[in-house]
Structures are given as C-alpha cells and as structure tokens.
Amino acid sequence: MRRLQPSGAGPLAWCGILLATTVALYVFQHLLWLVLPFLFGLITYYVLHPPMQRLMFAGFSQEASANITAGVFSLLLSVALVFMLPRFAAHAVSAQETGTRYLQGGLALLDQTLRAMEGQSRFMREAHVADAVSSHIAAAGEGFAQERLPALAMALAAWMPSVLLAPFLAYFFLRDARRFQRFLARAVPNAYFERTLHLLYEVDRTTRAYFLGLMKLTALDAVCLAIGLWVIGLSSPLLLGLITAVLAWVPYVGSILGCVLVVMVAATDFPGTPWIAYAAVALFVAVRLLDDFVFMPLTIGRSLKMHPLITVLMIFVGGAVAGVAGLLLVLPVLGIVMVIGETVSIVASDPRLHARHAHARRLRWTSVTRDLD
Numbered sequence: 001m002r003r004l005q006p007s008g009a010g011p012l013a014w015c016g017i018l019l020a021t022t023v024a025l026y027v028f029q030h031l032l033w034l035v036l037p038f039l040f041g042l043i044t045y046y047v048l049h050p051p052m053q054r055l056m057f058a059g060f061s062q063e064a065s066a067n068i069t070a071g072v073f074s075l076l077l078s079v080a081l082v083f084m085l086p087r088f089a090a091h092a093v094s095a096q097e098t099g100t101r102y103l104q105g106g107l108a109l110l111d112q113t114l115r116a117m118e119g120q121s122r123f124m125r126e127a128h129v130a131d132a133v134s135s136h137i138a139a140a141g142e143g144f145a146q147e148r149l150p151a152l153a154m155a156l157a158a159w160m161p162s163v164l165l166a167p168f169l170a171y172f173f174l175r176d177a178r179r180f181q182r183f184l185a186r187a188v189p190n191a192y193f194e195r196t197l198h199l200l201y202e203v204d205r206t207t208r209a210y211f212l213g214l215m216k217l218t219a220l221d222a223v224c225l226a227i228g229l230w231v232i233g234l235s236s237p238l239l240l241g242l243i244t245a246v247l248a249w250v251p252y253v254g255s256i257l258g259c260v261l262v263v264m265v266a267a268t269d270f271p272g273t274p275w276i277a278y279a280a281v282a283l284f285v286a287v288r289l290l291d292d293f294v295f296m297p298l299t300i301g302r303s304l305k306m307h308p309l310i311t312v313l314m315i316f317v318g319g320a321v322a323g324v325a326g327l328l329l330v331l332p333v334l335g336i337v338m339v340i341g342e343t344v345s346i347v348a349s350d351p352r353l354h355a356r357h358a359h360a361r362r363l364r365w366t367s368v369t370r371d372l373d
Contacts, residue, residue, distance in 0.1 A: 013345035021314060021330070021337045022321055028329055029322035035329070041169030045177075046211050048073055052174055066174035074167065105268025106260070107134070109277055191357035192347060199343040206335045214249065220295050221245035221287060228283040232276055234266055244284075248291075250327045251315050259284040310334075 028035045048069050055065035114130035181200050188196040226241030234240065244258030259281060266277040318330030347353055
C-alpha cells in the first residue's frame with residue numbers, strides 16, 4: 001500500500017506566515033529593549049558555538065565548554081575595551097565639532113552640485129532650487145541640533161543597560177540550549193516527536209545560517225568598500241568600510257546612510273575635488289549591485305530560500321509596521337516563521353501523523369482503563 005506523502009505549505013499557510021510575521025514585528029517594536037539584546041546575544045551565540053563545539057569534541061562537558069568559551073570571549077572583550085576606551089574618551093570631546101565639520105562639507109558639496117545643475121537647466125535657475133534647498137536644510141539642521149539631538153543622546157544612554165544583557169544571554173544559550181530543546185520536545189505527543197525535532201533543527205539551522213551569512217556579507221562589504229575607498233584616496237578606509245557595512249544591516253535605509261556618511265567625509269577632506277565624492281557614490285552603487293547579484297545569494301540567500309518578491313514585499317511591510325526595527329528584524333523573523341508555518345502545515349495535512357496520534361491515544365486509554373472493567 002502506497003503511503004500518503006504530506007504536501008508543502010499552500011496559499012492559506014503562506015497567508016498565515018505573512019500575517020504572523022507582520023504581527024510579530026508589531027509586537028517586537030514595543031519590546032525592543034528585550035528584542036535587541038536577544039538578537040545580539042543570538043549573534044554572539046552563533047559566533048561562539050563552533051569553538052565551544054570543538055572543546056566538546058575534545059572531551060569537555062557542555063557546561064565546561066560553555067564556561068571556557070564565554071570566559072575567553074569576556075577576557076578578549078575586556079582587553080579590547082581597555083585599549084579602546086581611552087582613545088574613545090580622547091576623541092569624544094571633539095566628536096561634535098568633527099560631525100559639524102563633515103556635515104558642513106556635505107552641505108557645501110550639495111550646494112555646489114545644485115548650482116552646477118542650475119547652470120545647465122534654465123528651469124532650476126529660475127526656481128532658485130539651490131537657495132531653497134539650502135534654506136530648508138539649514139532650518140532642519142538647527143531644529144535637529146536644538147530639539148532632537150539631546151533626546152537622541154538620552155535615548156542611547158538609556159539603551160546601554162539593556163545592550164549589556166547580550167553577553168549573559170549568549171552564555172546561557174551556550175550552556176542550556178540542549179536542555180531547552182529537550183524541554184520543548186517532552187511537551188509534544190509521541191506521534192509528532194519526529195516532526196518536532198525536525199522543526200527545532202530547521203529553526204536553529206535557519207537562524208544560524210542567516211546570522212552567519214550576515215557576518216560573511218558584512219565582511220565582504222567591508223573589504224570591498226575599504227579597498228575602493230583606499231583607491232579613491234579617503235582617509236581611514238577600513239573604518240569607514242566597516243561602519244557602512246554594519247549600517248547595511250538595515251535594508252536600503254542603512255546603505256543610504258552609509259553612502260551619505262562617506263560622501264560627507266569625501267566632500268570635507270577634498271573640498272576642491274567633487275569627483276572624489278561622486279566616485280564614492282559610484283563605489284556604493286557597484287557594491288550594492290555585487291550584494292544583490294553575487295554576495296547575498298552566496299550568503300544570506302542560501303539560508304532563506306524565499307522568492308525575491310516576498311522578500312521585497314515584507315521589507316516594505318516591516319518598515320511600514322515597525323520602522324527601522326522592522327527593516328532590521330523582518331528577514332530573520334520571516335525565515336523562522338516560514339519554517340514553523342511550513343512544518344505546522346505539513347503536520348496538519350498529514351493523515352498518517354493524525355492516525356498515529358489517534359492510535360496512541362486509544363492504546364493509552366486501553367492501558368489505563370484495563371483494570372476498571
């Protein structure tokens with residue numbers, strides 16, 4: 001007799017997946033104080049898991065391997081902070097002055113570009129586009145410095161305690177991940193046990209592949225941008241490449257912010273040569289194309305096997321529902337919900353699993369009522 005094979009997720013299941021992802025993003029927006037430390041803790045866990053696994057293969061227990069790995073990581077992090085904090089404190093005083101200088105350099109480049117365009121366009125010259133844009137930007141910058149900047153600094157200071165939770169979460173993930181998996185598996189009926197183990201494995205594989213792919217993509221972007229900025233002639237190309245690659249974690253918005261940052265630096269360091277800033281824009285466009293067609297399919301694209309239309313649609317939905325946090329979280333949340341939704345759909349549509357569960361319940365009922373007849 002041929003066994004009935006379970007079908008994959010259908011249109012109804014995919015509607016549930018997209019709806020659940022949207023609801024999760026809306027909830028996460030109001031719990032960012034916990035979601036972001038959990039996210040950073042999860043990234044740290046996946047980075048530290050391979051060395052911990054090597055210690056376990058060498059004969060150490062999971063708890064001892066977790067303690068050694070977390071201890072070495074904490075020691076390296078403390079040493080790095082000891083060397084970096086004095087340098088950071090030395091530059092903190094001049095940070096506002098440096099930021100203002102770079103902003104003025106970027107505005108000067110924008111004004112120069114608009115006036116050059118006015119020289120080629122009669123419509124723009126008669127509309128006084130350069131003067132109008134300069135006045136609006138000056139008014140917006142003054143309002144930001146007086147109203148938004150102090151509030152932003154206070155918000156960043158308030159976020160620091162919650163971010164410090166990330167190393168503690170990563171340690172407990174390393175030490176107790178298997179215990180948590182066994183705890184979840186024990187709560188599932190025996191007929192669905194295999195599917196539950198498969199679900200836990202797929203969720204772990206998807207999140208691991210996504211975050212490790214994100215780290216690889218960040219490294220590739222940072223190297224490509226650093227080499228390009230070094231060829232152009234900008235100062236501190238590696239630092240600028242790393243900052244812009246990390247900003248690219250937020251789809252589209254982060255890449256635009258990174259490009260604007262580099263253009264401001266180029267316009268300030270080379271005020272008389274605007275072609276350097278234009279070359280930086282061309283570099284970002286080239287790296288963006290490499291991301292879309294080469295790097296991302298080789299890294300993140302292999303972990304989240306989704307249609308590009310769904311990916312782009314959910315990025316816009318995540319931005320509309322939860323803002324910048326939605327843009328940052330939409331892809332990993334969608335990947336996890338997709339795995340859960342597809343597994344639940346397969347379980348719900350598999351008559352063999354339902355028959356096994358019903359048979360197990362009848363056997364259990366017969367066993368507990370045998371001596372009552």
